[in-house]
Amino acid sequence: MSATKQTRTAAGDEDTLMLREAAEAPDVVERQFERNREVVARLGEDLRRTPPPFIVTCARGSSDHAATYAKYLFETALGIVTASASPSVGSVYEVPQALRGALYVVISQSGRSPDLLRNAQAAREAGARVVALVNAEDSPLARLADTVVPLHAGSERSVAATKSYLASLAAILQIGAHWKGEAPLLDALDALPGAMRRAWQADWSTLGDGLLEARNLFVLGRGLGLAAAQEAALKFKETCGLHAEAYSSAEVRHGPMALVGPGFPVLAFAQPDETGPGTRALAREFRERGAQVWVAAVEAGEEQVLPIPPPPHPACAPLLTIQSFYRALNALALRRGYNPDLPPHLNKVTETV
Structure with a gap:
């Protein structure tokens, strides 16, 4: 199929490369868990035996949103401080960092971006253990x-990354589960692909109806759900020409919420854990101001809810949320007159120095 041609699927969706690739994500995750079981189990054993003093992530774009997920998963499940490296410190400023003993996690679809390669090499030279989450197994990274x-x-041909992003989250989840080595997270791995298939069937059509003529919106999440909000905001920009900004549902109170008034669109991801009640309370507050609010949640409430299926573990919820979101996003992009496979001015591989 040409990247500029869309056809109807049996379900009535406009068939694009992005839609096809996002639909493959549950199979990708299932295959990834099986093929990576041994290498990740060994890594988990090594990290339990010799835990690093801290973790550093290095990534850009959607991969950096996956790194946000890594931060919250590793800090909440393992209690190890996890920080995001600024690639320019190593690639442009060329300032060595004190990384001896650290776990340095580099996330990249292509494994070819020069700045990520320079930082990974510098981390090795500084005594860090470098772990690469990468789709291209023959890449320099x-x-x-x-x-x-x-x-x-x-292969992922659509410029907008979908299945590779979800695969990055899944790889982080598998590492965290084997590192912790306890049943709740480990058991969730087997159930996740099926839950993602159910999430793909969720009806989020009200979101597309409400955002058809929109120009701006906020996407909110918190904790493990913040990575999903960041990814959704980026995809709105890439595929729909819609200016979306992602905020923690806590940080949005520090200034940005002054913009939220009658008719302002807000999409909130209510993570099914300790952060969920606060996100839903903020959504109700915005509704009372007259804002147009959608809440993606497991349980229905008084808000306009976009359903996600119950996750096998709260840490799985962001993958289910984004799986549902991608299908709704594809429909919205086409209704707004955009081809989500070919966002203007963008390339599939961005090689930042």
Whole structure:
């Protein structure tokens, strides 16, 4: 199929590369978990035996949103401080960092971006253990890493990353589960692909109806759900020409919420954990101001709810949320006159220095 041609699927969706690739994500995750089981189990055992003093992530774009998920998963499940590296510190300023003993996690679809490669090399030279989450197993990044965790997403032709993003979250989840080595997270791995298939069937059509003529919106999340909000905001910009900004449902109170008034669109991701009640309370507050609010949640409430299926573990919820979101996003992009496979001015591989 040409990247500029869309056809109807049996379900009535406009068939694009982005839609097809996003629909593959549950199979990708299932395959990834099986193929990576041994390497991730060994990594988890090593990290339990010799835990790092801290974790550093290095990524850009959607991969950096996956790094946000890594921060919250590793800090909440393992209690180890996790920070995001600024790639320019190593690639432009060329200032060595004190990383001895650290776990340095680099996330990249292509494994070819020069700034990520320079930072990964510098981290190795500084004494860090470099783990690469990468889709291209023959990439330069894979060759220089101490441990490679392949994403197994296969070819991704749409410029907007979907299945590779979800595969990145899944790889982080598998690492965290095997590192912690306890049943709740480990058991969730087996149930996740099925839950993602159910999420793909969720009806989020009210979101597309409400955003058809929109120009701006906020996307809110918190904790483990913040990465989903960041990814959704980026995809709104890329595929729909819609100016969306992601905020923590706590941070939005520090200034940005002054913009929220009658008719202002707000999409909130209510993570099914300790952060959920606060996000839903903020959504109700915005509704009372007259804002147009949607809440993606497991349980229905008084808000206009976009359903997600019950996750096998709260840490799985962001994957289900984004799986449902991608299908709704594809429909919205086409209704707004955009081809989500070919966003203007963008390339599939961005090689930042």
